[in-house]
Amino acid sequence: MEKSVVFVPTLKEAEKIFENVSFIKNNHGLYIAELKNIDVIITGIGKSNAAFSSCISLVNSSYYTVYLLGICGAYRNSGLKPGDIVSITKDYFADEGLMNSDGEYKLLSEMGFTINGGRNYSEFNCAEGLKKVIGNTVSFLSGTDKAAGLYQSKTKASVENMEGASLGMVCERLNISARQVRAVSNFCGDRKKQEWDIKKAFNVLRKFAEDYIL
Numbered sequence: 646m647e648k649s650v651v652f653v654p655t656l657k658e659a660e661k662i663f664e665n666v667s668f669i670k671n672n673h674g675l676y677i678a679e680l681k682n683i684d685v686i687i688t689g690i691g692k693s694n695a696a697f698s699s700c701i702s703l704v705n706s707s708y709y710t711v712y713l714l715g716i717c718g719a720y721r722n723s724g725l726k727p728g729d730i731v732s733i734t735k736d737y738f739a740d741e742g743l744m745n746s747d748g749e750y751k752l753l754s755e756m757g758f759t760i761n762g763g764r765n766y767s768e769f770n771c772a773e774g775l776k777k778v779i780g781n782t783v784s785f786l787s788g789t790d791k792a793a794g795l796y797q798s799k800t801k802a803s804v805e806n807m808e809g810a811s812l813g814m815v816c817e818r819l820n821i822s823a824r825q826v827r828a829v830s831n832f833c834g835d836r837k838k839q840e841w842d843i844k845k846a847f848n849v850l851r852k853f854a855e856d857y858i859l
């Protein structure tokens with residue numbers, strides 16, 4: 646039987662999205678749950694964990710659909726709010742570059758370097774029925790309004806996450822199509838004004854998984 650794979654950044658997110666499922670550690674140190682028609686794999690937080698976990702899991706596999714499901718932050722001017730669910734179709738490596746002394750920053754592509762085959766972003770297929778948005782993948786979180794403004798104005802992204810562009814690049818290089826679905830858990834920027842509602846975000850991701858994946 647053909648199987649799909651769902652990557653989720655953290656065990657906490659996965660246990661809320663896929664209830665009553667047990668995870669075991671595999672021989673690569675990754676937590677995995679094997680359900681009837683899907684495998685759920687925990688990537689770990691951040692670009693390096695996302696690249697390793699997706700590459701090692703996909704390189705000799707025959708999964709027929711790949712999903713990355715998780716929470717994300719929304720930029721204030723995006724029109725999104727906690728509890729909204731989106732399909733990220735273009736995800737930038739937004740903090741790989743150079744910060745000048747005047748606080749301006751350049752992406753690697755603006756310095757003559759590229760990350761993903763001539764580009765500074767990865768692409769995903771759109772998950773049907775969801776709002777299509779641009780994402781920023783960062784390792785250095787935008788915990789101030791200034792940092793959030795810099796990232797957002799550079800790429801025109803609506804949301805921010807920590808794994809998407811890396812996992813997307815692995816899928817592109819392996820010629821496997823993937824969808825990235827994220828629920829907004831907070832606003833980006835000043836930490837005191839982030840308005841986290843992680844419960845709402847988990848609930849919409851669980852509903853999405855029940856309706857479209859399980």
Ligand SMILES: O=C(O)c1cccc(C(=O)CC[C@H]2O[C@@H](n3cnc4c(=O)[nH]cnc43)[C@H](O)[C@@H]2O)c1
Pocket residue numbers: 654655690691715716717718719783786787788805806807808830831832833836
């Ligand atoms: O403690 C904090 O201030 C804080 C700020 C942002 C994110 C975190 C997390 O622990 C979540 C990391 C996890 O969730 C995704 N995520 C959720 N919100 C954001 C965000 O505003 N910016 C970037 N990533 C976010 C991310 O993909 C990770 O998997 C804590």
